Amino acid sequence: MTASVRRRLPPAERREEILAAATELIAVSGFNGVSLGEFAAACGMTKAGLLHHFPSKEHVLVGVLERRDELDVAAVMGDADPAPDAETARAALTRLVHRNLGQQSVVKLYTVLSAEALDPAHPAHDYFRRRLRTSRDRLERQLFAWHPRPGEAAVELLAFLDGLQLNWLRDPEIDFEAHWESFADRFFAQD
Amino acid sequence: MTASVRRRLPPAERREEILAAATELIAVSGFNGVSLGEFAAACGMTKAGLLHHFPSKEHVLVGVLERRDELDVAAVMGDADPAPDAETARAALTRLVHRNLGQQSVVKLYTVLSAEALDPAHPAHDYFRRRLRTSRDRLERQLFAWHPRPGEAAVELLAFLDGLQLNWLRDPEIDFEAHWESFADRFFAQD
């Protein structure tokens, strides 16, 4: 735990660097599978130096999740108040698919972490419960005018996307986009 | 790490007790999230006593996975050589769904562990890669006579089931069976 040269950064910049590194590491090994020291080493600093910016390991996790949320929701859902129809919903989900294709490590982060966080004792447990509910609600509202049981439809759409992501991570050969289109064709063809 | 009364069991029985306990614990917290001491305590014994039966923590994990496999594949896939048609495939998957509904903790084990094992350094990484491939192949063969692209179909079926399981674990209110039937109706209605 020794740093050869001391590199001093403005706090905002350093925080960003730490969160980016932590995101990668947690995506690979999960939160339980990685240590504060590894977060720090990935930024070329020491554990103690890192703890100056985040008072505990858990705070790093919270930071990572908040950072993703800022970008994610905005980027995909676009409009504050989208038209509540099937076309719009499908288009939004397709944007999500494309976006995810380009950032495998983020997908991995959410996948690994959300499984780990099934444990009620996990620090991100509540975060993922909230997140699931809100994205389901948002999707349900968009499907409301079209599908007879929009709640059920939302569950099935999200389940398929989650499962496809998981399988894509296990085997990156899988053609994510093609499978999504295939599923969506069937799904949105219903009366 | 003190045991009040010493309970001596025949090895087979003790191994079974340990694996059952470890299965539950890993299902809740993942392999990285639980310790040898906890495995042992759950059986009313010490770490050292447990290590007499399994020479390392990793051996416990292997034991847990092998134990599941013995039961699982046999129970669901039934015939050694099932008819390669869509009806048979759907029936087999429906049996799988029913079986899983009755053993949430096993589903949780596979879900949590297979996400954790995306990390190539995880001791169960190779196990899950093999497992994914074989179950996909088996399903693909069953869909061969019916679907124009049985490989793709197998991916989509398994992805949906994985995703639905994940969401069901996050929110047990979800009606697993109904969603499966709904998906299967659309899926198997294709030409």
Add this chain to the structure above:
DNA sequence: TGCGTTATCTACCACTTGGTAGGTAAGATA
């Protein structure tokens, strides 16, 4: 140039981890 702030460091702590060494006691066989 000197000074205060603070980002970062070294050194340490209490605790937990997976694992080992060697002793103890339960049960089967004689």
Add this chain to the structure above:
DNA sequence: TATCTTACCTACCAAGTGGTAGATAACGCA
């Protein structure tokens, strides 16, 4: 009852954990 095997224990270890205390050095500003 005496003996052997072995399931299980106590006691320990080295390494790693998250986190703290206090020293040090880089930068902004007078």
